[in-house]
Amino acid sequence: MAVGVPTLDDAHKELFFRLENYRLAIEHGQPGVQIIRSLFDHTQSYVHFHLAHEEAVLRQINHAQFDTLIESHRYFATEIYRFKQLHYDLPSLFPHKDLLAFLYDWLVNHIASLDGQYIHHVQQHTFHDSLTTIVPDSVMPSLGRVPGQRPLLVVLDDEYSIGNIVCNVAENLGFEAHAFQHPQQFYAHYSEHIDVIVLDIHMPKMDGIEVIRDLAERHCQAALILISGFDNSVLHSAQELAIEQRLDFKGALTKPFRITKLRQILTPLVEKQSRAPRVQALVSKPFSAAEISAALSSRQFVAYFQPQIALTDKTVVGLEVLCRWHHPEKGLILPADFIPLAEKFDLITPITWFILTQAIVQTKTWRQQNPEMQLAINMSASMFSTLDLPEKMSALMQQYDMPPNNLVIEVTESIIMDEQVKALDSLTRLRLKGFKISIDDFGTGYSSMMQLHRIPFSEIKIDQSFILKMQHDPEAQAIAETVIMLGHKLGLTVVAEGIEDNATLSQLKVLNCEVGQGYHFAHPMNAEHLHHWLQQDKKIKQPNTARYALSEAADE
Numbered sequence: 001m002a003v004g005v006p007t008l009d010d011a012h013k014e015l016f017f018r019l020e021n022y023r024l025a026i027e028h029g030q031p032g033v034q035i036i037r038s039l040f041d042h043t044q045s046y047v048h049f050h051l052a053h054e055e056a057v058l059r060q061i062n063h064a065q066f067d068t069l070i071e072s073h074r075y076f077a078t079e080i081y082r083f084k085q086l087h088y089d090l091p092s093l094f095p096h097k098d099l100l101a102f103l104y105d106w107l108v109n110h111i112a113s114l115d116g117q118y119i120h121h122v123q124q125h126t127f128h129d130s131l132t133t134i135v136p137d138s139v140m141p142s143l144g145r146v147p148g149q150r151p152l153l154v155v156l157d158d159e160y161s162i163g164n165i166v167c168n169v170a171e172n173l174g175f176e177a178h179a180f181q182h183p184q185q186f187y188a189h190y191s192e193h194i195d196v197i198v199l200d201i202h203m204p205k206m207d208g209i210e211v212i213r214d215l216a217e218r219h220c221q222a223a224l225i226l227i228s229g230f231d232n233s234v235l236h237s238a239q240e241l242a243i244e245q246r247l248d249f250k251g252a253l254t255k256p257f258r259i260t261k262l263r264q265i266l267t268p269l270v271e272k273q274s275r276a277p278r279v280q281a282l283v284s285k286p287f288s289a290a291e292i293s294a295a296l297s298s299r300q301f302v303a304y305f306q307p308q309i310a311l312t313d314k315t316v317v318g319l320e321v322l323c324r325w326h327h328p329e330k331g332l333i334l335p336a337d338f339i340p341l342a343e344k345f346d347l348i349t350p351i352t353w354f355i356l357t358q359a360i361v362q363t364k365t366w367r368q369q370n371p372e373m374q375l376a377i378n379m380s381a382s383m384f385s386t387l388d389l390p391e392k393m394s395a396l397m398q399q400y401d402m403p404p405n406n407l408v409i410e411v412t413e414s415i416i417m418d419e420q421v422k423a424l425d426s427l428t429r430l431r432l433k434g435f436k437i438s439i440d441d442f443g444t445g446y447s448s449m450m451q452l453h454r455i456p457f458s459e460i461k462i463d464q465s466f467i468l469k470m471q472h473d474p475e476a477q478a479i480a481e482t483v484i485m486l487g488h489k490l491g492l493t494v495v496a497e498g499i500e501d502n503a504t505l506s507q508l509k510v511l512n513c514e515v516g517q518g519y520h521f522a523h524p525m526n527a528e529h530l531h532h533w534l535q536q537d538k539k540i541k542q543p544n545t546a547r548y549a550l551s552e553a554a555d556e
Contacts, residue, residue: 015042015046015103015107018039018043019039019100019103019107022035022036022039023100026100031096036087036094036096043103054069054073073164074167077160077161077164077165078164078168079106080161081161081162081256082259083099083102085256085258151174151196152175152178152191152193152194152195152196153166153167153170153175153176153195153196154177154179154180154186154194154196154222155177155178155179156179156180156197156198156199156208157181157198157200157203157227158181158182158203158204159181160179162227162255164179166198169262170266170270173263173266173270175195182205183206183211190218194220195222196223196250196266197220197223199211199212201227201228201230201235202228208228209238215245221248223248223250223269224242224248224249225251225253226251226252227252227253227255228253228254228255229254232254235252235254236475238252239252243465250269251265251472252472286341287338287341289341289347292341292342292345292347293347295327296347296350296351299354300326300327301324301326302323302324303323303355303359303362303526303527304321304322304323304525305320305321305322305525305526305530306320306322306517306522307320307522308320308495309517309521310515311496311509311513311514311515316534318374318515318517320517320524321355321359322335322524323351324524325338343382346382348380348382349382352379352380352383356377356396357396360375360400362527363375364400373406374406374408374436375406375407375408376408376410376438378410378411379409379411381423384422384426385422389430390429390430390435393430394433404433404434405434405435405436407436408436408438408458408459409430409435409436409437409438410461411427411439411440424455427456428455436459437456438458438459438495439452439457439459439461440461441461442463458492459494460483460486460487460490460494460495461494461495462484462495462497462513463497464497464498464518465498466480466483467480467496467497467499467504467508467518468498468500470504470507471501471503477507480496480508481511484511484513485511488512493514494513494514494515495514495515495517496508496515496516496517497516499517499518499519500520501520505520
């Protein structure tokens with residue numbers, strides 16, 4: 001089985017030699033674990049080096065059967081990965097003879113398909129270790145997309161077979177997909193039009209952590225999926241880093257991963273990207289104090305509402321109010337792009353009072369129909385810089401005829417640490433005046449247990465970073481379960497933020513979490529849309545009470 005090219009013949013001979021050893025092991029009984037692992041490692045190397053070089057040549061000479069041959073390569077890589085996954089799951093029942101027959105048949109047919117045009121080109125060139133030395137950048141794909149085209153997905157993984165598998169699955173779902181084995185290729189063709197990036201965090205020359213850092217510096221807006229065959233704790237830390245860097249992290253896969261799991265992550269992404277463009281274009285430069293002040297003066301800040309649902313019977317029991325900026329030129333601006341700046345410019349306090357007043361006015365009719373309706377306000381650290389907050393809140397309640405016990409004040413652990421003495425003073429006095437206190441984003445601050453002991457809270461909100469990962473992260477699940485149990489022991493109402501699927505909802509119900517919110521129920525909406533949603537959604541009961549919370553971070 002020779003094609004007349006020493007480099008090609010050596011690769012094929014080596015693979016046939018491995019297959020012959022595998023065949024002999026099958027004839028003498030069950031092959032040992034080392035033999036099958038060695039075979040898998042060698043076939044993956046064959047895919048990574050030999051087929052990668054072959055595809056480069058086929059592309060460079062514009063081979064007439066390029067698409068057919070590439071599809072054959074992808075089929076081979078996918079089948080090898082499937083066999084490897086099957087051996088990982090069921091080693092004692094693994095169909096060794098089926099794998100052997102597949103490898104022999106594919107290899108014989110593959111060698112027979114190599115024609116004179118391909119072999120002549122290879123005879124005139126020397127194989128190199130790097131794909132980039134065979135294929136110049138000029139023949140690599142240009143990663144750009146215009147409206148109406150398929151969403152764009154890019155894979156950066158040094159394993160050629162993994163890139164092929166991800167691209168194959170993505171293209172079947174409706175993506176345009178490209179894979180790179182080297183970071184320099186990826187950066188040479190990086191574009192802001194990329195919708196999804198699938199990134200391996202363990203690569204030889206430039207690891208995924210460095211790539212994450214660079215993507216953050218570029219203000220990358222693409223959805224990010226991390227994959228790795230390294231230690232799970234390292235993968236977990238990488239995804240935490242991506243979230244901290246404000247990248248749009250969507251999921252993680254541990255090699256060897258299941259194709260079904262990859263589809264589960266990609267399917268909602270292709271649906272989202274195909275349905276509509278991003279809500280907001282990348283802000284080219286930070287907003288100035290003058291711009292934010294002018295927006296406040298011209299009433300460009302608007303309250304958006306996200307329902308809070310009783311998990312037992314799906315009754316609307318609350319609404320979280322999220323601050324949005326309706327910019328006259330740039331459209332809808334999310335909190336992450338102006339709240340930190342408003343805090344820096346000492347403008348967050350007037351914005352907070354403005355949104356609070358707006359929410360009170362917009363809910364006046366609802367409050368008249370239901371005197372028990374509650375309003376919850378998320379306070380920034382600057383609100384506690386002076387000690388007259390309790391008096392100001394009391395005056396506002398009197399102005400709008402609201403009892404103090406209908407107002408819930410939400411604070412984060414970090415705010416309490418920033419203004420320890422003043423926050424403790426004000427929160428205690430607010431509690432004495434009848435206001436309710438909630439600890440927001442519980443579990444992400446400095447000393448959660450200490451704060452629960454020091455501050456007279458009435459509600460605890462589990463941070464969405466734990467809720468979003470409950471289905472695939474045992475540590476996040478354990479933390480959420482512990483917080484719920486702790487809240488019940490302390491007599492607090494427990495609210496879960498970030499419920500995005502029915503599986504998470506069912507799990508929280510089993511844990512006896514009382515209240516939840518998230519995209520599974522409803523997205524944030526303005527007052528007009530909320531009214532229609534409450535009227536039209538028959539699955540959600542009309543509210544008996546409602547809590548309104550001002551969020552000064554990005555919506556969940």
